[in-house]
Amino acid sequence: MTLKTLRSAALAAFVSITPFVLPTTAAAFGAAACDAAPPPVMTLAYGSRYATDSANRSQIDKQSNEEVNAALQPVDDFLRDLTSLANEVAKPGVDAAAISECALSQIAVWADANALANLESRNARLTIGSRLAGFGFVLLQTTPHVKDARYMQRIAPWLEGLMLDQMVFWEEEAPDGARRGNLRAWAALAGATIGTVIDDPVVRGWSAWSSSYVICTANPDGSLPQEMTRGKYALHYQLHAIAPLTVSAALLSRRGIDLTARCDHALSRIVNFAVNDLKDGMATQAITGQRQSLFDGTDQLESFQLAWLEAYLSIHYDPSLIGLADSYRPLNYSKLGGDQTAIWQQMQW
Template sequence: MRLHALAMAALLATPVAASAQDSFTCAAAPEPVMSLAYGSRYAEGDASRSELDTTADAEADDALRPIDDFLRDLTETANTVLDEGTDKAAVADCLVGQMAAWARADAMGDLQSPTSNLTIGARIAGFGLVLLQVQDHSRMEAEKAEITGWLQRLMQAQLVFWEEEAPDGARQGNLRAWAALAASTTAALTDDAVMRGWAAWSVSYILCKAEADGSLPQEMSRGKYALKYQLHSIAPMAVSVLLLDRQGIALQGSCSNALARIVGFAVEDLAEGRITAQITGKTQSFFDGTDELEGFHLAWLEAYLLLEPEGASALNQLAETYRPLNFSKLGGNQTLLWQALR
């Protein structure tokens, strides 16, 4: 039975017992973000998208912060469903109720700039991956249907955008990969064959663009950020390939084992960035003081190790250095989420 809005608000504000030893308080959902209209983070006229405009970068961060903060909170709570002694139903119902508030408002449905359309995929994926974690524990069937309907609407708009409006360069890179992860996740929730097919096509399109050495041409055009964006492409592709594999579509061998080559290129260059620097002519951001390699850059390793378990000792050793590997846009603690399936 669908809960009345006032009853839902009361539920979200009511402390709920999580276990005999602990208590769980379900907070109200934050105010839904309805519209996004920020521009590119990069300097005007910079075709390589490698020179940040600090003002535009801050404006984009400010616009996305309420969404990203909400996703971070959702994933942290969703991951507790795997903890022993957690009242899984209470946690799941809380999160479903929170996301349903955004679904009911049609949050993120008014994307007023090309850049907001380009970057929303990772956020859609994040919400979907939270629901995948908790849906089997939640009793709120009507609210779950509201969330999947909302994600479906957002993704249908994304399909049109990527096929009709997205810039050619973006179609070949990490932003398309994140939209594909959103589609893979939505398909897993809704069993939508068209969405699943578009996700598989999009991942395959990017995989097949890889050079023989595994470098991705679109990401290699990003100057000193090339290696960083190669990693940023791998994250959604690795998880998408795993999700699609479990939906009956095997892509890990596509285009002469492109995913393995793409991963191999990035991992080999993490020590010095020498190969990427030779391609781009730029010292990479992980080595010039701009960026620091962190666990979230490698969070995809847990999913990838399930796809390529043979001969993965070096990758497992790399993962162990940074575990637990956590990235909210991939659903939170990847080590916790995937370890049971290892």
């Protein structure tokens, strides 16, 4: 069966399902009632963040960047709120079931509307992966606490349809360079989270294949060729690729899929290259010929850029990385589900 056939079947199944009508808010929990879901975002269409004459996508166009952020803000705001809600379930003394039901009820509203189904620009399809992964992480944290399957009966076909569309896009339509870089890695992370939540071996398998595809491009020193084309932002983007690659590997390992040994243990080489270069960026500078943004005053390293360490340490023990993680804790990144320490200590998947 081809990916197109899979996508068609999934979308047909979605259309055929009559959603079970539930209120848009869940029961009250704590002192506050569950908020209603924000209006579903149906369509995304935006251009590139980068200047049109920036061949290596290293020059951000201020106006274009603001336009992209404005288009994505309603989705990202919703995911940040959902992530904050999902992180509450790990705290002692809370009603985890009510909190989880609240999150699921909000996502179900977007599922009923078939939100995000109209991705009208290539850039929208290139960048939606991290947002789908965000929904997946919320579900990984909340669904174990809700026995009522009616929410997931509404949510699962929606996410499956979006995910299968991503699979077709990355195999058949994505630009060659992007297929080898961080955006594909984020789409693969979406596959790892959603494939786990809906227990779909095809989606999980595609996630493993796509993660491996990016991992196996690594140079002998661990640098990722696609990210090394990004000029002074190369190390920044190497870190941005490491996040989904390592977290996908950790999630998939729990389903018996080991990515750590692929291509002569390329994942550890990728991680070590970036971590070792955090002291001065000279290894990346030697490749790109440019002083890196983390060291030229443009940017500074923030803890969210190392949030993936919690997941990676669950599959690869390294005392030096434990020390690095300790120095930046608490490690929190909304695109990886929020509080990483809580997630990877208590993950029930």
